Amino acid sequence: MKVLIITGGNIDDDFAFSFLKNNRYDEVIAVDGGLAFADRAGIKITHLVGDFDTIDGAVLEKYIHREDICVHQFVPEKDYTDTDIAVKLAIELFSGMGVPLDPMSEGLSLKLLPEQEIPMKETGEKILHILGATGTRLDHVLANLQMLKNIMDAGIDGMIIDKNNQIQMIRGTHHLKMEGIFGKYMSLIPATMDLSGITLQGFKYPLDRANTHFGESLCVSNELTAEEGWITIEEGTAWMILSRD
Structure with a gap:
């Protein structure tokens, strides 16, 4: 539906x-x-x-x-x-x-x-x-x-x-495909005080179980470079923003 x-x-x-x-x-x-x-x-x-x-x-x-x-x-x-x-x-x-x-x-x-x-x-x-x-x-x-x-x-x-933007709230694991992706940039903005265990695969700036928190810009303006990308957040919730100029 x-x-x-x-x-x-x-x-x-x-x-x-x-x-x-x-x-x-x-x-x-x-x-x-x-x-x-x-x-x-x-x-x-x-x-x-x-x-x-x-x-x-x-x-x-x-x-x-x-x-x-x-x-x-x-x-x-x-x-x-x-x-x-x-x-x-x-x-x-x-x-x-x-x-x-x-x-x-x-x-x-x-x-x-x-x-x-x-x-x-x-x-x-x-x-x-x-x-x-x-x-x-x-x-x-x-x-x-x-x-x-x-x-x-x-x-x-x-x-x-x-x-210019497609905004979604995510937690856990999220999958993106290069084909049909909304925009060039992908950002994660913390919606909880802490985001723990952030892993980004298939991106220009990969992360391996990194941590950030509300008020930081660690995950702003990344780019998907592989045909498929994976976002994993072990704890916390984030706004995922796909954007273009």
């Missing part, structure tokens, strides 16, 4: 159009301002999430009453960001549950259009791509980066993707 979240940060149209040509999704979640991109790209969305305070009313009106879209509308005075709510929804979709959010426990109002249900999905490959999660609001960017942990903990391969 593959799910796409389109949220309201910066999206480069040329890159995003090209990226989406190569991917097909079982569910597409548009988040508030991200609906504007979905609209101009002609993407078929299955869920619409947000308090709708940043989307043009004329665009919103085209979607909010459609019977083929599950609408999850919240009041602006809520505890979680629209993107966070969309990530929680995506995790529930992967788990195959029914109505994904409990408005009572969230302290929010959930609106589903009449007679709409969220379809059950079979387990298997679980991939979540998020577009529009980076931009000028660094508070939102940092919050979005942290959400990758919840996605990883749910057993989902989750990636924040923009024109």
Whole structure:
């Protein structure tokens, strides 16, 4: 199963159009301002999430009453960001549950259009791509980066993707292939206080059970040189960032 979240940060149209040509999704979640991109790209969305305070009313009106879209509308005075709510929804979709959010426990109002249900999905490959999660609001960017942990903990391969970066949270062992790799550079940024036993094989700057910690730049800007590369982290969690200029 593959799910796409389109949220309201910066999206480069040329890159995003090209990226989406190569991917097909079982569910597409548009988040508030991200609906504007979905609209101009002609993407078929299955869920619409947000308090709708940043989307043009004329665009919103085209979607909010459609019977083929599950609408999850919240009041602006809520505890979680629209993107966070969309990530929680995506995790529930992967788990195959029914109505994904409990408005009572969230302290929010959930609106589903009449007679709409969220379809059950079979387990298997679980991939979540998020577009529009980076931009000028660094508070939102940092919050979005942290959400990758919840996605990883749910057993989902989750990636924040923009024109220059593909960001994923990893632990344990991770495999990369030169064919189709996103960008030239690979960096590991500690997401826990310590990263222990870091081994990098197939990279320009290999490591053998090295240690680093939060605040250090030891693993920034490496390059895959072999056809395949292996990243092993014995203890700790890191953001893996594949990037290009």
